[in-house]
Amino acid sequence: MPDNPQQDNAQKDRPQKEQPRRQARGERRIAQLLEAAASVFSTTGYTAASTNAIAREAGVSPGTLYQFFPNKEAIAIELRDRLMHEMREAYGEALAPVDPATPLEEAVGAAVDRFIAFNCDHPVFYTLMHGPDIPGRITEAHDVLHATLISRIEGLLHSLLPDARPAEVTRTAHVCFGMYKAGLELVLAHEGAERDAYVEEVKKVLIRYLEPLVGDRLGTAHATAAKSTP
Amino acid sequence: MPDNPQQDNAQKDRPQKEQPRRQARGERRIAQLLEAAASVFSTTGYTAASTNAIAREAGVSPGTLYQFFPNKEAIAIELRDRLMHEMREAYGEALAPVDPATPLEEAVGAAVDRFIAFNCDHPVFYTLMHGPDIPGRITEAHDVLHATLISRIEGLLHSLLPDARPAEVTRTAHVCFGMYKAGLELVLAHEGAERDAYVEEVKKVLIRYLEPLVGDRLGTAHATAAKSTP
DNA sequence: CCAGAATGCGAGCGACCGCTCGTGTTTGTC
DNA sequence: GACAAACACGAGCGGTCGCTCGCATTCTGG
Structure with missing residues (x-):
């Protein structure tokens, strides 16, 4: 058991955790x-x-x-739960509504802006969500959350490219999430104007990665070879 | 001192660390x-x-x-140094020679392939290099190494796009490195065919990110709509 | 072959950690 | 005001960790 067997003599046989009346x-x-x-x-x-x-x-x-x-873990869990609640409340279902006619730039830009803004306001969120430092039970709850996030992205991708094999959609979603995560780390490592510039770079990465996949569907004229001279 | 002040009663006043004759x-x-x-x-x-x-x-x-x-840290440092040496020896100066006429796909593909192959062979390398778990002095040496890696990428980028402001080149280099790192994590999290697929995705991300920057310089006709028919 | 260096052992030291418990204080309710 | 519950304290328990130290064993040079 190379995990973290320091102590685990917390409460165990308490099916209902009835908390004391808080003042x-x-x-x-x-x-x-x-x-x-x-x-x-x-x-x-x-x-x-x-x-x-x-x-x-x-x-x-x-x-x-x-x-x-009851223990250290519970602090992190409660903190994360409150942050999640605050985030849902602030940004609603951030990338749930997959308006099928939105241009790619706009969809990606909005999602990235929202998530990054929230993470900049609450730096601990990154530590708790993406930190590789989290042992045991916390990770399980995180995995669920991570999975739902991925499937959200999958849903968004599916609406953008209906004709794609599911395995590829899943893979693309994982890549998008990973790149977003890396971008978030870069953004958090800088401040001010430099930070803003990195936000734009993250958007570029994602948009350019996804652009060839969605092709030139509809009239959205994004062009990899486009110039500024019409 | 929130660092790791557990103990630090190692040797301190030893300008020359003369090791005993090893058998x-x-x-x-x-x-x-x-x-x-x-x-x-x-x-x-x-x-x-x-x-x-x-x-x-x-x-x-x-x-x-x-x-x-002498202490735990020295184990990690020695391990990292040996890995670095092995890597230089196996892949030479992996992305040093910036052949200015190489197509983007080839340059990125080769670099990514080499680095990822090495990391797959030596999983501990990722832990020591990119792990956020490393305290104190080790990180200093890593920062130096990280900086040289970044400047290598900067050099490579500079040869690709000579007319770009240095700050932007630096930023682009950081983005590339961050995305590679994230991609590496994704690759290491999978195996077999799936792993190979992720490697290709990482290349796509980087190539598509850099493609618009290099534009259609020279005759390298990389095309987002290119086919395999020469 | 033998002195001394290098190597090997493992109980245990000191420090810190997560967490407890006995005790005392504040608060709400009647 | 009385009484119980909630809140607050902080010494300290049991535990692991990085690392040491005294001592035994093996190797090497002369």
Whole structure:
């Protein structure tokens, strides 16, 4: 068991996890702790972040932290769940509506802009979602989420190129997601105007990768050999 | 100090690190230990890999391990250095010679093929080079190496598009490297025919990204609508 | 053959980590 | 005001980790 067998003496036989009646103070503490956790996670990564450091950052004792979270993992899960909720709420179904007549540039640009904006506002999101540092159970929930994201992209792709073998669509979706992920990392590594420039590069990568696939369907006149002289 | 302040009571005031005269047995042990380290690192990552586990995998005691390496970091560094040497030796200056007349497809394809082949043969290379799990000093050496790689790509790009502002060339190089890295991750996550398919996708991504930049320079008639009939 | 160096062992040190628990304080309810 | 529940504290428990140290064994040069 080369995993992370440090300890796992958490609660186990609790089919219903009935939490104690929270007071307003408790809710405030939870928010405080999650904010501190976001800070610590995004600067040191998940495994290197110690619960004592999170408690210290929040200005409380380790015992207080464990009043509200059964273990370290639960902190990350709750944080991720809240971020996911906030994202859905802010951007709705970001790439769900696959308007079949939208030009490729617009569809890709909008999706990339939204996701990147959210990640820039909440740096910890990248750490939790795409960080390779996450052990055990968290990953399982992430895998589900990752799969739904991929299938969203697949759906979008399917509406763009109805005549393609499913395996290829899946592969293309994985490539798009991987490239987006890499682009996001590049974007987060820069700031200001340079950051904006990288955002445009990411869009270019995706658009140019997908352009030949959608071909010149409909009247969308994107041209790989087009010039600025009409 | 959120770094890794576990211990650092290694040797410090040793300007010349004069190693003891190695015997053949010692060299064998070193190779054995590095092989074990490669296995453990690539399956558990750097930080999660324990030196005791490496020693156990190599079939020796922890004390023996520290006979040959001053600390855990040195194992990773030596491993990386040997891999780098092996790579230079196997593929020469992989993307150094910037033949200015090579078609884009060929240049990108060759470079991608070489790098990916090497990474497939030595999975630990990805962990050590691109793994986000590496603390402290190792990263410094990696940054140097990363910078030289980027400047190699810049050089290659400069020969392809001589009339481009340096900042843009740098940015393009970073994008190419990031996309290659993401593609490598995708490739390593699959096997057999699927893996080969992903390799081709990575090439497509890079070629299509760079194609509009090089335009139709010279007579290299790469065409997004080109066929296989000469 | 033998002195000394190189190699090998493994219990264990010190540090940190996730987490607990006994105790004390604050808050809501009657 | 009384009482229980929720909240807060922080020393410390059990554990792993990187690494050491004293000692035994094997190799090498003279």
